[in-house]
Structures are given as C-alpha cells and as structure tokens.
Amino acid sequence: MSSLAVLEDLPSGYFVEETPRGILAVHADSARALHEAGYGPDQDGDLVASELAGRRPLYQFGPAAPPEAQNFLIRRFSHGGLLRWLTGDRFLRADRPFRELILSDALLRMGIQTPRVVAARAIRDRGGWQLDVMTRRVEDSVDLGWVLGAMRRGELAVPARHRMMERLGSLVRELHLHGCPHADLQPGNILVNLSALEDEPPSYWIIDLDRSSRRSELSEGERQTNLARLYRHVARRDEQHGPSLSRSDAARFFRGYDPDGESWRKDWRAVRERHVTALSWHRMGWLLERVFGGRRPDPRSTGTVEAPAPETR
Template sequence: MSTVDRGTGSRRIAAERLKAHGPEGRLFQPPDWQWAHAGEVGWWVRPDWRSVLLTPEGALRLDEWRANGWVETIKRGPHRIVSRVALPSGPVYVKQFLVPTWREVLRQWFRRGKGRNEAKQARKLAAIGVPTIRPVALGERRVRKFLFENTLISPEIPEAIPLDRFLRDVLPSMERRRAVIVRHRLAEALGALTARMHEAGMRHDDFHPGNLLLRLDGDDQPWLAMIDLDAMRVGKPLSAKAAAANLARLNHASLLLASRTDRQRFLRAYVEVRGAVLGELGPFTKQVVGLTRRWAERLWRRRARRCVGSNTDFQAIRERDRWVVASRSIDRETLDRLRVNPDGPFSDPDAVLLKHSRTTTVVELTILVDEAPTRVVYKRFNRKKRLEAVLTAVRPSRAWRAWQANHHLRSRGLPTPPDLLVLGRDHRPGRLRWFPSGPSETFLMTVKAEPSITLSDYLVSILPERPEADRIAARRRLAGALGRLLRELHDRSLSDRDLKASNILIEGNPDAIRPRLSLIDLVGVRLISPLPKNRRIQNLARLIASLTEHPEWNRTDSLRLLRAYLPQHESAAGRWKQVWRRIERRIRRKRARNLRRGRPLS
C-alpha cells in the first residue's frame, strides 16, 4: 500500500470510530452511568464506583478521605485543584475545576464544563487507539442553570509518570547506552502517536511533555498516554501549516529537555506516518523550527514578565520613597523589616560581609524562605555617581537589570540562583524631589547556591594543589562545560557583557564528569533577539580574557572552550580559526583600554 493510500485509510477508520459510541455505550447516560444528587451538586458515576466514591446521600467522600490521610494535592491554582487519593481499591485522581470569576461561568455556558469536555475528548482519543484517562465519575454544581465548579474522577494509570519528569530526572540517571536507546524509541513513538492524532483531526492546544504520561515495559519499549484534555480540539485532519503550528508547541517545550537530534527523529517519524500530506521532510522541518523559535520566545518573555508586578508568585509594594518586588516565598515579617530598614542586614551581627567596595556592599545571612531557614546573599548597589537617581529615571537601575535578567535566564532554563527580592530607595533631599528620577540606592537578595565555589576561586585556591594529570583533566571538563553554557546562553537570545570567572559558580562537585555551572552578578545580561555575531564575540573575548589571567588556564584550554561553543559542523570545518582571530583582536583592545584607564582585568 502506498503512503497516500495508508493515510487515506487511516483517516476513514478514525472517522468511523469517532461516530460509533464504542464498547462502553453513551457517555453520562443510563444504563452505563447512574445519577446521584446532593444539594446543588449532581453526579454521573459508574455503577461499580458509586459506593466507593459517593456517600449514600450522593456526596463525594473527599472529607472522609482527607481525614484518613489518603489525599495528596498534586496541583493547586486559581482555576483547578488536582489531588491523588490512595484508595484501598486503587489510587484515583480527583480534578476539581474552579470558577473564580464570571468569565469562567460564561465560558462554561457556551462550551460546557471542563470536566465534561475532558471526558468527551478522552472517549474520542480512545476511539482512535490513543491511550488516555478513563473517567468514572463527573460532578457538576449548578445554580439556576448556571454551571459552577465541576469535578472529574479517573483511576490512576499504573506505573506511568509525566514525560517531562522522565526526561528531566529519570533519563539522565540511566546507563548511557540504555538512555540512548530509550531516547531513540521515545522520539519515534511520540512522533507516531502525534501523527495518529493529527490524522484524526485532533489538535491539543496545550501540547507539552507535562501532558503526556510514559511507561516503559520490560524491553524498554515506551507506552504513551495523553492527559489534560480540555484544550483538545477535534475537526478535520490537520494540514501541513496547522500541523507545524501545533508541533511547534511540543517542540518548544522540548527545547530544554531533549536534544536537537531527538527532535529531528521525532519529526521524521511524524512525517513517515502522515506521508504526502506534509511534503518533503526538509521544508517541513524548517517550518516547524521557525515556528518553534517564535513560540518559545513569546512564552519565555511572558514568564519573565511575571517578576515585575503582583501575581501568585510575586508581590509588588510601592511607598512614597521606596518600592519593592519580592517573591511570596519570603517570610512576611522579614519582608516588612527590609521595607522599613533596607540597611538592617549590613549591621546584623550574624551576617557575614563578603564584599565592600565603592560600587557594592554584599553580605550573607539566613532568612526564612518557604518557612525554612535559607542562606541568602544580600547586595546593596551603592551610588557610583552623584546623579545616580537622575540616570535611573531614563534607564533601569543596576539592581532592576539584574533582577529581570535573573528571571529571563530562569524562564529559559538557564542555571542561576533564584532572586528573591529587589528594592529601591530614594535618598534625595526634599527640595530635589520634584525632579524626575529613579531610586538613588537599590538592593537585591538572591538564594545562595550551596555547596558552590566561583570559578575564579577554584582556579586560584583549589586547582593548583592537584597533581598535574588531575589539573589537565579538570581544565578539560571546565572548558567543555563553559563552552556549552555560553552556547545555550546565546542560543536563547541572551548576552552577558561582563562574563568573567568570578561571575560563574561551580555548583556541587567540581570533579563531576559534567560540572554544573551557573551565572551570577547579572547586571550585564541583555535580551537581544536575534543576537548579533559581534555580541557573541564580545562575550567570548571577555570570558577568555578573564580566564587567561589565571596561571592555571592556558591557550589550549581556551581553544577547547571555543570548540565546545561552536556547532559541531563549524568546528569540524575549521571555521573556529576565523572566530579565534576575532576574539584575539577583541582581547587586545580590552587590555589596552583597561591599561589606559588604570583598571585591572579581572
């Protein structure tokens, strides 16, 4: 059978299955479902589950389960609560869809409840052979025909975990050869499953690895199931354009979890199933990659913007002569003390002074974060110029630039310790308050990464004590890790013009096969999309110039760093030589400028 015939046949079979009611009969209708009613809440429930889930009066046994300690909250937000209940007969998931505003009430008036929609989509997926949840009860609260909170209950899918958790936590801990085989099979299985959905006209508008469950059988063959189905839409088989747009959502979510090779293997498997509908693999891949980049930039920027105002994660407070934006994880009493007296930690007898210079003062102390004692770094950006407040009226302050850069990095999955608080204070005399300006002093609080050491301190104090062979091996590992870190930074449209050894942390064990590096002191970080080559060269030159100031670092190590930074095809083709010459010219200019200004090259 040709590819076109196979695609046409699969569409016809899928359409026939969707028209049929299936082996379980009609959804939420007798005799397969029973009706129960308690107050304003009505329940459709499977007969064999009624006594397990509902009381004789028809109410959900949720309070009883909580009293027995069987309820574990998995997700909690303003729009839904997802709980896992460890019943003696087997675990079930209780998904409660909340209605915090009238917007949700009106949405459900036109589109039915989210619980009912999700159950219907689950039946349609099962009809085309895609594993998914199996609802056993639906509860809806109605007041004067308006639908409010509704609840969907389904048994747990045994031995399955979310795909994003598997890629982040389980796969890296596997033996290398086994991990490679699992990655290959997983990419192909996911491509085939997605193609089957699109061929049946199903499009998931919230398509990401967190909405897929994975289970490996004894031979490491992947089994995938789709969950969180309220965002599923059903229509005609997806065209090449619509398929590329939907795949861009999954591809974007996998940017931080899967390699480029795995994503290409997924697309190849997808195109093989759908055949002539999509055309050639090359042009289709290029289309998906372009859409993925635009979608990723949009979501990364949206997540990073959360740090500028009040929401579920942050609180913004503005007063007459100061303002503060803080994470909600900070203890409220500690936050109030800092608002009243931002300089208090510098006189705290338990604080450890880390740095005191003309530009910054830094201490380390312990505060309560999420009700647990946490070591933090607190920094005051001192006034560098008399007109500091006037300058910050037309440009962001140093603390604010570092605060936003921290969240840009974290939204893009780049390693950096999380910032907890940014605070600005105006110290101008009363007669100058009429002049437009920003804060004259700013403060920034960051979680201290433990255990950790700066790359500069490691090269100065620890590496020289090692045997020669160990020093060479350590420098090779660090060069590779630095090149990969800088490449990821640039690939995600970020530049750091002050990238130096003292602004890079080695977290955990410095002798690990792949050292964990993270960035600190982010005042020089900028978001530029697309990032020009000149910026890339400047970042490379600044880092290599800083490293070569250490006797332990040599020219060969810098070349290894550059080879790890460049794409493999450019490095293999010898193009690294042109880049190296540009870096050397930039380093000579940097050294000459610092020499004229009498400033050391740190």
C-alpha cells in the first residue's frame, strides 16, 4: 500500500520508490538514467539552474549526468504572489506533482500535446513538502510570452501571426472540450515550435498543469472564466509594455476557438466584462506582488532575451 492514495492511480509504466523522507514516481524507461544521475526520492544529484527563462526557476542535470538525463527539465513548485514571500517552495500537500503526472498522461492520450512527465517527487522539508515534476525538454520551441513580445516589436509577418493565433484558439478549444480549464492559462505556459515564426504550421504544447483538473463537461461560465484568465495575462503585459495583438489577431483566435461562429461574440463580451469588473483588484494584487512577492521581471516581453537557435539535426 502506497503512503499516498493518489499513487494508486498512476498510469501504467510508472513505479514508486519511497524512503522515510521522500516519494518518487518514475517512468520505467527513464529510471536507470535518473539513478545514474543521482536523482532519487530524497536526492537531487547534479542539478544546475537551467538557462531557460521564465517566471519559475527550472533545473537540469549537469554535464556529468547520462546524455538521456540531460534532456530532462525539473520544475520545482513554488507559491505564486504573496505566498512566495511567506512560504517559498514548501507545501502542505504532497500529492500535487503526482496529480499533475496523471493529468498530463490523460491529455496526451487525448491528443493534446504536453511534455511527457518523466518523474514526480515529494520530499519532506521544514514542516512541509518540496515538490518537483520532471519532463522531457521540448526542443526548438519558445513560449507564447516570447511570441507576444515579437509581435509587439513587429518581428512577425502577418500571415504567421494569424496562423499562430488561430491554432492557439484551437488548442484552448480542445482543452475545454476535454473538460480541462488550465488552472494557470497564461502565455508562459504555452510553447510553440520556433519554425512557426517563419512559414511552418504552428504546433503548441501546454505546460505546467499544477492544480489543473478534468471534468466531464465545462459550463459556459467555466469556459469564459478560463478565457478571461488568458486575456488578463495578455492585457497585463500589454499595459506594461505596449499592445501586442490587433483586432484581427483576436478574431483569428476566436475563429480557432469557435469555428462554427456560434458563441464567440457572447464569449468575447463575457471575457471583456469579467476583465473590466476585476481589473482594479488585479492591479492592486500586481502591485502588492511586485512590492512583497519578489516577482522577477519577465525579459521576454521587452526583447532582452533572444529565442534559442534551432538545433541542427
């Protein structure tokens, strides 16, 4: 019997290792590489900070690790907003990374691209738990935050940006049709292939599924609330750095989200109303977060970080 009930629901191919301090769920195909890298239920091995930019720190294995392990990224859970200042990376519940693993596997089986989870881990730490999720790196990709910055700077041709926005709408539609309102639907949690910035069709991956869940069906209000979350994050960037999306970009998004044209007008009005109603509260929260929460500025919006060069294969 596992110490956490959620471990009984792990997909096939994963097994659990436990010590008095830690719990590790790992896929059988990657277990040997992780063991050789020194990563276990209560050991990090040779972890170093990743060069990838983002709101939350990412880690990877150093050069001494096996080549396969060097393709893995480790996201250490951290609280958002003011809680980051109070509790850092300690959590009361140990089950969150394992629930994310289960949801990620379910979305992959439904045809929604998300990086496959290699391992999930919880370690006892200072009266709580330190939580990790390890995934395979999505090569030759950037996140939507970087893309919006490029749009703002006029670096994307109109046909490319229209293709990207329409496919983005389709991605969110697929999530909602499968009953999954991403708990943190925002540009930093959506990756797109670098080649889409030129002439290739866009291919998206959804990442960071912590606190997300699935249900049989979403109500209209749940859909619109999730759309409003995405819009709020884009609007926040635009307020800080200048507009990134045109009216035609928004129209392309809703063409992908509502290809039959039955609900997009109603959805758009609801999104705008929710945004305007909550804007004052969100601005106050953003201010407090900047003052007390230790939020790092995002260099992707201003062009102070470059997109990674595509790998030569």
